[in-house]
Amino acid sequence: MNPVSWPVAFVQARAGFVLLAPEMLLALFGLLTLLLDLALDEEQKSWNALPALLGLALSGCALVMVGFGAQTASAFGNAIVIGPFSGYFGLLALMLATLLILLCTHASGPASRQSGEGYALVLLATAGLTLLACANDLVVLFVAFETVSVSSYALANVGGADRSSLEGTLRFLFAGAFSTALLAYGFSLLYGLGGSTNLSVISARIEVLSQLSSAENSLLGMALAATGGAILLRIAGAPLHSGTPDIGERTPPAVAGFVSVAAKLACFTLLLRLLFSIFWRERYDWAILLMFAAVAAMAIGTLASLRQKNTKRLLAYSAIAQGGYVLLAIAASVNRDGSFNARGLGSAGYYLLAFVIFQIGAFATAIVLRERETAGENVASLNDLNGLNGLLRKHPVAGGSVIFLLLSCVGVPPTAGFIAKLEVVRVLFANQHGAVGWTAVLFAIPPIYPSFRIVRAMWTDGTGATERMPLSDAQVVALVVMVILTLLLGVLPAPFEHFAAQSLGVLVLR
Amino acid sequence: MSKEDRKKIPPGTIKEIGIAWTMPFELVVPMLAGGGIGYLIDRWSHTTPLFMLLLGFVGFGVGIRNMLKAVSTLDKTEKNGK
Numbered sequence: 039m040n041p042v043s044w045p046v047a048f049v050q051a052r053a054g055f056v057l058l059a060p061e062m063l064l065a066l067f068g069l070l071t072l073l074l075d076l077a078l079d080e081e082q083k084s085w086n087a088l089p090a091l092l093g094l095a096l097s098g099c100a101l102v103m104v105g106f107g108a109q110t111a112s113a114f115g116n117a118i119v120i121g122p123f124s125g126y127f128g129l130l131a132l133m134l135a136t137l138l139i140l141l142c143t144h145a146s147g148p149a150s151r152q153s154g155e156g157y158a159l160v161l162l163a164t165a166g167l168t169l170l171a172c173a174n175d176l177v178v179l180f181v182a183f184e185t186v187s188v189s190s191y192a193l194a195n196v197g198g199a200d201r202s203s204l205e206g207t208l209r210f211l212f213a214g215a216f217s218t219a220l221l222a223y224g225f226s227l228l229y230g231l232g233g234s235t236n237l238s239v240i241s242a243r244i245e246v247l248s249q250l251s252s253a254e255n256s257l258l259g260m261a262l263a264a265t266g267g268a269i270l271l272r273i274a275g276a277p278l279h280s281g282t283p284d285i286g287e288r289t290p291p292a293v294a295g296f297v298s299v300a301a302k303l304a305c306f307t308l309l310l311r312l313l314f315s316i317f318w319r320e321r322y323d324w325a326i327l328l329m330f331a332a333v334a335a336m337a338i339g340t341l342a343s344l345r346q347k348n349t350k351r352l353l354a355y356s357a358i359a360q361g362g363y364v365l366l367a368i369a370a371s372v373n374r375d376g377s378f379n380a381r382g383l384g385s386a387g388y389y390l391l392a393f394v395i396f397q398i399g400a401f402a403t404a405i406v407l408r409e410r411e412t413a414g415e416n417v418a419s420l421n422d423l424n425g426l427n428g429l430l431r432k433h434p435v436a437g438g439s440v441i442f443l444l445l446s447c448v449g450v451p452p453t454a455g456f457i458a459k460l461e462v463v464r465v466l467f468a469n470q471h472g473a474v475g476w477t478a479v480l481f482a483i484p485p486i487y488p489s490f491r492i493v494r495a496m497w498t499d500g501t502g503a504t505e506r507m508p509l510s511d512a513q514v515v516a517l518v519v520m521v522i523l524t525l526l527l528g529v530l531p532a533p534f535e536h537f538a539a540q541s542l543g544v545l546v547l548r
Numbered sequence: 549m550s551k552e553d554r555k556k557i558p559p560g561t562i563k564e565i566g567i568a569w570t571m572p573f574e575l576v577v578p579m580l581a582g583g584g585i586g587y588l589i590d591r592w593s594h595t596t597p598l599f600m601l602l603l604g605f606v607g608f609g610v611g612i613r614n615m616l617k618a619v620s621t622l623d624k625t626e627k628n629g630k
Contacts, residue, residue: 344568450575451608484568486575487619494619 054113057120057172059100060128061165067093068161075154083153087143087512090157094136094164101128101168110544116236117175124172126387126541127307131167134303134394135160138296140516141398141405156196156293163189163300170307176225176235179308183221186304187214187272190297194289206289210297217271224264228316231257241315262317262324266309270331273305273361294350295401298357299394306364306390310383313368314545321372328369329474335362336481343488349404349426352488356447357397359485363462364389366478370465379469384539385461391534392446392454392527399443399520403492406436406509426495436509437496439517444492446524448485454527461535567622574618575611582607 055062071089078085104111105125112119139157166185173179191214194207225235231254232240244258289297313324339359346352364386371382406429430437446453459482466475527534586603590596 341565344564451579483572484565486572486615487568490571490615490619491623494616494623497616498620 054118057104057111057113057118058169059104060097060132061169063097063100064093064161064165064168067096068158068165071154071158071161075158078154084143086154086157087139090139090161091136093161094132094139097164097168098129098132101125101132105129105172112174116238117178118172119174120172122541122544123310124168126538127171127303128168130303130390130394131164131171131300134167134296134299134398135164137395137398137516137520138292140512141402142292143510143512153196156193159189159193159196160296163193163296167300167304167307170304173311174237176229176237176240179237179311180222180225183304183308184218186300187218190214190300193293193297196290196293210289213271217268220264220268220271224261224266224268227257227261227264231261232316237311237315241318244316244319258317258320259323262320265312266324266327269305269309272301273335273365291350291401291404294354294404295398298354298401299397302357302361302364303390303394306368306386309368310386310542310545314371314383321376325369325372328365329471332362332365332369333474333477335359335365336478340481340484344484346488349492350401352492353397353400353404356400356485359481360393360397360447362481363459363478364393366466366474367462370462370469370471374470379465380539380543382465382469383542383545384535385458385465387538387542388461388527388531388535389458391538392458392524395520395523395527396443396446396453396455399440399517399524400447402436402443402513402517402520403440405513406440426492427498429496433509435514436517439521441493441496442521443517443524444489446528448489449482450486452525452528454524454531457528457531461531571615571618574614578607578610578614579604580607582610 067089070093071086074089075083075086102125104120105122105128110119110121138160142156163186166182166189170179170182170186173182191207191211194210195204228240229235232243234240234243313321317324336359339355339357339362343352343355343359346355367382367386367389369382371379371386373379403426406426430441442453446455449455449459451457459478463475463478463482466472466478583600583604586598586600587596589599589603593599
C-alpha cells in the first residue's frame, strides 16, 4: 500500500472539515459568547445574545450550502454523511435554538440572568444535535448524543442554583446516566456483531449474511432492546417516563422547554438512523414495539395531564403524549408486507417540525409567568394557572400568540399540530392499522380540555397591577414568527410534508 | 385494588376524564356545522371554498366561546364544591 504523503492527507482531512462547518461555527460562537460574557458588566449581559444569534445564522447558511446538495457527501472514512437527512434535522435544531434564545432575552429583571454560559450551552447542545444528524459511526453518534446530554445537564442549573433546580438536575443526570449506560451496552453489541463502528459496514454485514446464527440473532435482538430502551428512556416514552415531569417542574421554564424538545429531537434522530439501517432486518419487531410504546405514551401523557394544576408539569406530560405520535408515525413507515412506506416517514418528519415550534411556544406560557415575577407583579403562585390571569389584556400580542400555539399543541385546526396528527392517523389507516389509528384519534381529544383551562386563565382578569407587562421585542418577534409558521404549516402543509418525506426518505435509499 | 390503593386516586378523576372526552365536542361540532353549511352553499353558488372557510371560521369562533363558557362553569362549580 502506498503511503499517502502528509500534504495530501492534510488536504483530504481539510475537505472533510468543510462538511463540518455548521458544527464548528456553533462551537466557535459558543466559546466567543463565553469570552464576551467575561468582558461584559452586569448591566450589559443582555449583549450575550448577539454572538449566539450570529453563530446560529452563520451556521444556518453553512448548513444550507453543504447539507442540501443533490448527492450525499461523506468524510472521515464515511463516519460523517452529509445529505438531506442531516440538513433537515440540522435546520430543526437551529430553529429550536434561535427561538429559544429570542425568548430568553428578558425585558425585565436582572440582566445577569442572561448569562453567556446559558447561551453557550445552548449553542454547544445544538452543535451536538447537528453532528448527530450527520453521524454514520457508533462512536460519533455516541459523542454527539452525549454532547447534547451533558450540555442539557449543565443548562438545568444556569441562572442560579436553588434547592429545587439542583434536585431536578440530579434526577435528570441519573436518568441520563442510566440511559447512556444502556446505549453504550447496545453499541458494544453492535460493534461485536459488525466488526466495525461504521453503520454502513455493520448493516452491510448483516444484510450479506443470508442467515444469522442463533447467537448472532440473539445479539441483534439484545442490541435492539438495549438501544431502544435507552432511547425510550430519553424520549420519556412510557413506561419509562417516570420522573420526567418532576424534572420539568424543577428547572427554569426556558431550560425545561429547550431540554424537553432537544432531548426528543436527538432521540428521534438517533432512532431513525439506527432503525432504518442496522435494525431494518428486525423491522417487524420494532414496528410493533414502537406501537405499544406509542399507545402507552399517549395514554399516560394524556390522562396524567388532565389533573395537573402546575403549568410546567402539564406541558411535560403533554410532551410525553406528543412523543407517542412521532413513534406511531415511525412505526407506520413499515408496511404490513415489510416494505418501506415513505409517507409514514414523511409524517414523522413533519410532526417533528410542528412539534419543535408548538412545544417551545407552549413553554412560552411558563416563560411569561417568570417574566411577571421579575416585573414585580403580585402573582399568587407562579406555577399555578391563576398566575396567567389578565395576560391577554395586559399584552394582547403575547397572550394571543401563546393561545394560538397552545391550540396547535393540542391539535385544533387550522394549526400545524392538527395537520400533523391528521397525517399520522391517515397513514395508520392507509397501512391497515385501524385499531391503533382510532386509539390515536381517541387520545387526541382530551388534551383540548386542560389547554382551554390555560386559555381561560389568560382571558380572565385577575387582581394586580394594570400596567402593560414588559416583554422584550425579541420575545414578541419570536412569538409572532412561531404563530406565522404554525399557520403556514397548517394552511399549506403539502410542500412541508413533501420536503420532510424527501429528506428522511434518503435513509432507506442505500 | 386494595382500599389503600383506591384512596390514592384523587377524587373526581374519573369525572374529569369524562369531561375531557366530551367537552371538546363543544369546539368541534360548531366548526363542522359551519364548514358543512358553507360547503353546501359553495356547491350551490359555485364559490368554493369561500363560504366553507368563512362559515368554518365563524363556527371556530363559536366553538371557542362555547369551550371557554363550559370551562368557566366547571371551574366555578369546582370552587363552590370546595
